[in-house]
Every structure is written in structure tokens, then in C-alpha cells.
Amino acid sequence: MHGLSAFGELKYGSDFTHFDYASLEAPARGTFNFQPGYWYFNQNVLTFNTLNSFVRTGDAPPRMEMCFDALMTSAWDEPDALYGLVAETVMISADRNSFIFKLRPEARFHDGSPLTAEDVAFSYNLLKERGHPQLSLPLGEMVASEALGADEFRLVFSGKQSERTILDVVGYPIFSSRALKDKPFDSSGMEPLLGSGPYKVGRFSAGRYIEYDRVEDYWAREVPSARGLYHFDRIRVDFFRDRTAGFEAFKKGVVHWREEFTSRLWATGYDFPAVRQNKVLKREFPEERVADMQGWALNQRRARFRDPRVREAIELCFDFEWTNRNFFYGLYERSISPFQKSDFMATGEPAGEELALLETFRGRIPEAAFGEPVMPPVSDGSGRDRELLAKARALLAEAGWEARDGFFHNADGERLTLEYLVRDEVFVQVTTPFIENLRAIGVDASIRMVDASQYQLRLASFDFDMVGSRLSLGATPSRDGLELVFHSRSAGVEGSRNLPGTEDPAVDWLVEAAGRARSRKELGTTLRALDRVLRARRDWISNWHSPYHRVAHWDMFSFKEPKPDYFFPVEALWWYDEEKAKAIGRT
Numbered sequence: 001m002h003g004l005s006a007f008g009e010l011k012y013g014s015d016f017t018h019f020d021y022a023s024l025e026a027p028a029r030g031t032f033n034f035q036p037g038y039w040y041f042n043q044n045v046l047t048f049n050t051l052n053s054f055v056r057t058g059d060a061p062p063r064m065e066m067c068f069d070a071l072m073t074s075a076w077d078e079p080d081a082l083y084g085l086v087a088e089t090v091m092i093s094a095d096r097n098s099f100i101f102k103l104r105p106e107a108r109f110h111d112g113s114p115l116t117a118e119d120v121a122f123s124y125n126l127l128k129e130r131g132h133p134q135l136s137l138p139l140g141e142m143v144a145s146e147a148l149g150a151d152e153f154r155l156v157f158s159g160k161q162s163e164r165t166i167l168d169v170v171g172y173p174i175f176s177s178r179a180l181k182d183k184p185f186d187s188s189g190m191e192p193l194l195g196s197g198p199y200k201v202g203r204f205s206a207g208r209y210i211e212y213d214r215v216e217d218y219w220a221r222e223v224p225s226a227r228g229l230y231h232f233d234r235i236r237v238d239f240f241r242d243r244t245a246g247f248e249a250f251k252k253g254v255v256h257w258r259e260e261f262t263s264r265l266w267a268t269g270y271d272f273p274a275v276r277q278n279k280v281l282k283r284e285f286p287e288e289r290v291a292d293m294q295g296w297a298l299n300q301r302r303a304r305f306r307d308p309r310v311r312e313a314i315e316l317c318f319d320f321e322w323t324n325r326n327f328f329y330g331l332y333e334r335s336i337s338p339f340q341k342s343d344f345m346a347t348g349e350p351a352g353e354e355l356a357l358l359e360t361f362r363g364r365i366p367e368a369a370f371g372e373p374v375m376p377p378v379s380d381g382s383g384r385d386r387e388l389l390a391k392a393r394a395l396l397a398e399a400g401w402e403a404r405d406g407f408f409h410n411a412d413g414e415r416l417t418l419e420y421l422v423r424d425e426v427f428v429q430v431t432t433p434f435i436e437n438l439r440a441i442g443v444d445a446s447i448r449m450v451d452a453s454q455y456q457l458r459l460a461s462f463d464f465d466m467v468g469s470r471l472s473l474g475a476t477p478s479r480d481g482l483e484l485v486f487h488s489r490s491a492g493v494e495g496s497r498n499l500p501g502t503e504d505p506a507v508d509w510l511v512e513a514a515g516r517a518r519s520r521k522e523l524g525t526t527l528r529a530l531d532r533v534l535r536a537r538r539d540w541i542s543n544w545h546s547p548y549h550r551v552a553h554w555d556m557f558s559f560k561e562p563k564p565d566y567f568f569p570v571e572a573l574w575w576y577d578e579e580k581a582k583a584i585g586r587t
Contacts, residue, residue, distance in 0.1 A: 200213055212234065419464070555584055
């Protein structure tokens with residue numbers, strides 16, 4: 001097969017020459033200095049101290065993944081399809097446990113050495129043993145990674161894996177076994193790993209900036225799945241310790257492209273001369289059609305947060321309506337589900353197959369899962385809704401906490417404390433009223449802001465009471481992706497995304513059932529049942545979301561419209577437009 005998808009549906013045939021969103025005529029030139037809006041693994045947008053992006057420890061710069069090719073690559077206009085990159089074809093065994101990949105003989109690393117099946121086998125074994133948990137956990141059922149010759153590679157699973165595990169792992173980076181021989185695969189060094197992708201590391205200064213240089217003789221430039229992408233000669237990321245400094249750099253034209261996540265700035269900050277002169281443009285692009293979640297995780301590894309009544313009480317103290325009006329200029333909508341913006345959000349009362357799934361766990365999951373989906377509270381917008389705060393106090397008392405000396409205490413006399421861990425001043429400003437409401441009802445709540453490296457370390461080691469996170473579960477959530485966030489198996493794995501420490505047999509079973517789904521309809525039924533259980537458990541306090549990417553950029557780029565529905569890597573899709581740059585005096 002030339003491609004894979006969750007349910008066997010492929011848009012592009014074996015004779016396709018390029019993806020529809022690719023731009024074959026775009027010139028290859030110019031520098032793109034931007035502020036990334038998403039990142040992976042141990043990457044950090046505030047600083048970096050390692051160039052290994054694929055291990056748990058350290059802070060790596062975003063977009064390091066552009067330096068590495070994989071067996072297959074995603075199509076950004078399909079929900080779950082992947083097509084051959086290093087691998088020209090894949091052959092699947094009847095039991096779907098063994099996969100043989102025929103590699104393209106022209107595949108090369110940046111030093112000109114051939115990329116062979118031995119390198120692929122080495123990479124998968126290395127990532128299973130020492131890779132970041134988001135890479136190693138899906139390889140838990142891998143039993144063999146072996147070269148069958150210079151250009152044939154076999155990947156074998158035990159049979160306990162999800163049928164869609166293969167879709168997650170075929171996109172893993174490939175390393176040179178020769179270059180890593182006798183070298184540590186950890187976060188201790190600042191020497192770039194040898195890659196084979198469209199970019200390689202250029203100039204950098206730890207914690208300040210990094211540049212990625214386009215590989216002029218990139219081996220896959222005419223491979224259909226890579227053709228017509230990655231047009232910039234240089235991609236640069238500058239690191240700023242706070243958002244204000246980053247915004248000032250954009251206003252001066254040091255940074256060229258910025259996705260705005262601060263609603264106050266979007267509403268009031270874009271009135272500087274370059275905007276008025278139409279040198280800087282504002283634009284809203286529709287968000288991707290993927291399951292997206294943003295919320296606060298209450299760490300149930302701390303005994304005081306294990307009672308769902310405590311978690312509900314804490315949620316009742318957050319006044320979204322007041323916050324949206326006073327801080328967000330009405331630009332956000334309240335999130336209600338871990339599967340926000342997708343068809344996997346539950347609605348109405350459960351019925352049919354969805355109800356049958358839930359009935360299996362009657363008495364072992366919250367009764368609220370059998371009614372209308374649990375929704376976040378709606379306040380009166382005053383900032384201190386007395387009715388909701390009174391309900392919060394009652395829930396804490398019901399959970400066994402006793403009010404004394406202005407704060408709640410448990411039977412052992414321990415005070416109910418909550419520390420919200422953040423790494424940016426903007427979160428302090430936005431959530432201070434929430435913290436004040438918590439203190440008003442008797443929770444000893446506070447905010448602790450730490451530097452970027454400490455934040456990353458504490459997040460990975462689950463050293464927090466409450467922390468915020470935004471995660472994408474994709475257009476077709478896989479069992480492996482769901483396990484990383486919700487399954488008991490990941491609760492004790494440092495670096496996983498199971499930040500609340502969710503451990504629930506019913507959740508585990510539904511996650512695994514989603515992995516067994518044979519059709520999109522069956523997957524949807526299972527995920528909507530899972531959505532009901534997760535919302536009833538209240539592991540996450542839902543935050544807010546926008547249906548748009550709010551983007552500002554200097555008018556020196558062109559791009560093909562419409563953007564793909566399932567991914568928006570602007571650095572791969574846009575290109576430098578010399579005529580536009582001349583028109584605004586930016587050549």
C-alpha cells in the first residue's frame with residue numbers, strides 16, 4: 001500500500017504527484033521569523049537548553065522535528081491518512097501485527113550517507129527504550145524492529161496493540177545509527193542530531209534564538225508527499241521570557257508572524273503605525289477540525305483532590321462569564337468537553353449503543369454520566385456569584401472538610417491548599433479573581449509563577465496541585481493518544497499528558513474500546529460515551545477556546561487558500577513574496 005488510514009479511506013491514489021494544498025510554483029527564498037503556536041514532546045517556547053527534542057528531560061526548541069524524516073507523513077487535508085515518505089510502500093500481514101516497509105533507495109541523511117533499514121530499526125528500538133513517553137508508550141507492544149536488508153524494514157507488534165497504533169508510530173523520527181554510535185541519547189548536549197528532513201539546524205544561541213536552514217539538496221524534494229512544501233530558506237525562532245517582549249519584537253518587524261493568544265492585545269494592541277499603514281495585516285483563519293481540549297488539571301496524586309466533590313467545588317469558583325467580558329473582550333467561548341470542536345462531544349441523554357456501553361459500568365461510574373452531559377456552571381457574571389460559591393462550600397462540607405479559622409481543614413487538621421502553577425504573567429492576571437474566589441470560600445489558594453525550565457520539569461514529574469494545558473487529540477483519536485491523556489497506564493509515567501492522574505477501569509475500557517473501533521461511526525459512539533464519563537468525573541476544569549486562529553503578520557508572504565482542514569503548519573505552507581516585501585520596504 002502507498003498509504004494508510006484508520007478506516008481504509010484514502011483521498012490520494014498511488015499515482016498522486018503532490019497534495020492539493022502544496023504550492024509547486026512557490027519560490028524558495030527568504031527568512032521566516034515566527035512565534036510558534038504549538039510544540040511537541042519536551043519543546044519549550046520560552047527557552048531551550050538541549051537540541052534533542054525526543055527525550056523526556058531538558059527544554060528543546062520548537063520545530064526540531066523539521067530536521068527529521070519519517071517512514072510516512074500525514075496528509076493535512078484528511079482526518080487520519082498517511083502516505084509514504086522514507087517508505088515507498090508498506091505491506092501489512094493478515095493479522096495486522098506485522099508491517100514490512102520498502103524504503104526509497106534515494107533517502108539520505110544531511111551528510112550524504114544513505115538512510116537504511118538498519119537506521120530505521122535502530123531508531124524504533126531507541127525510542128522504545130529511551131524516547132519521550134509520548135513516543136515510547138505507543139511502542140509498548142512492539143516486539144520486533146528489524147532490518148530485512150538495506151531497503152526493507154519490519155515492525156512487529158504483539159497483537160495487544162490498537163489497530164491504529166501503526167498510524168501514530170509511522171511518523172516517528174529516524175536517526176542515523178552510525179552518527180549516534182557511542183554517543184548519549186539524552187538532553188545533555190547542544191550538538192544537533194544528524195537528520196534527513198527538509199531543514200537542518202543552523203545558527204543558534206541557547207535560550208535566545210535558533211535558525212533552521214533549508215537543505216538545498218533535500219533528497220525528498222520530488223517525493224509526492226513532500227513536494228511543494230517548505231519554501232523558506234531559513235526559519236528562525238526567537239525566545240522571549242514574556243509575551244510583552246515578544247509582541248514588541250513583532251511590532252518592530254524583528255518577528256514576522258504571530259498567532260495572538262492574548263485577547264486584550266488582539267482587541268486593543270494592534271493599532272501601531274505598521275498596522276495603520278497596512279504593512280501588518282490581521283487575519284482570522286478557521287481552527288482545525290480536530291478534537292481539542294483546554295483546561296486545568298487537578299492532580300489526584302494529591303489525596304485532597306481525589307473526591308470529585310472537591311473538584312466540582314473548585315470549578316464553581318471560576319466565573320467564566322465575568323472573565324470573558326473583563327479580560328477576553330468577549331472573544332472566547334466556554335469549553336465543555338475534552339473533545340471540543342469535534343463530533344465526539346456527547347449531546348442529549350445517552351441512547352442505543354452509547355447507553356449500552358455505559359450500562360456496562362452502572363454503579364462504577366458517576367450517575368451523572370447517564371443523563372445530559374455534565375456542563376460547567378454558568379454564573380451571573382458578577383465575578384462572585386453567591387449562589388455558586390455557597391454551593392461550593394456545601395460540597396466541601398459534604399466531602400468531609402470542616403471550616404475553621406477562615407479555611408477548610410480535614411479530619412487530621414490539614415488545611416485545604418491549592419497552588420496553581422504557571423509560567424507566564426498573563427495567567428496570573430487572568431486567574432487572580434478565580435484564586436480570590438477560592439480563598440473566599442475557605443480554600444488556601446495561591447499562584448506560583450516559575451521560569452520555563454522549572455515549569456517543564458515540574459509538569460513532567462507531576463509536581464503541582466493544579467496546572468493548565470491545551471491538548472489536541474486529533475481528528476481521529478487513537479488509543480495510544482487517548483492512553484497518554486486518560487488511561488491508568490500513563491498515570492504514573494513521568495512526562496505523559498495524564499496530568500490529573502486519572503485511574504479508572506471504566507475509562508481504561510472505553511479508551512481500549514475506541515482503539516478497537518472498526519468504523520468511524522463505532523469510534524464516535526465509544527468516544528461520546530467516554531466524553532460523558534470524563535465530564536462526570538471532573539478530572540479537568542474546562543477553560544475556553546476560540547473557533548479561529550487569530551494571526552497577525554507583516555505583509556511579505558503569500559499562501560494558498562483555503563488552508564488544510566486538519567493541520568496548519570504555516571512555516572511549511574507559506575512563502576516569501578519579494579514583490580510584497582518591496583512594497584512595504586522590507587527587502
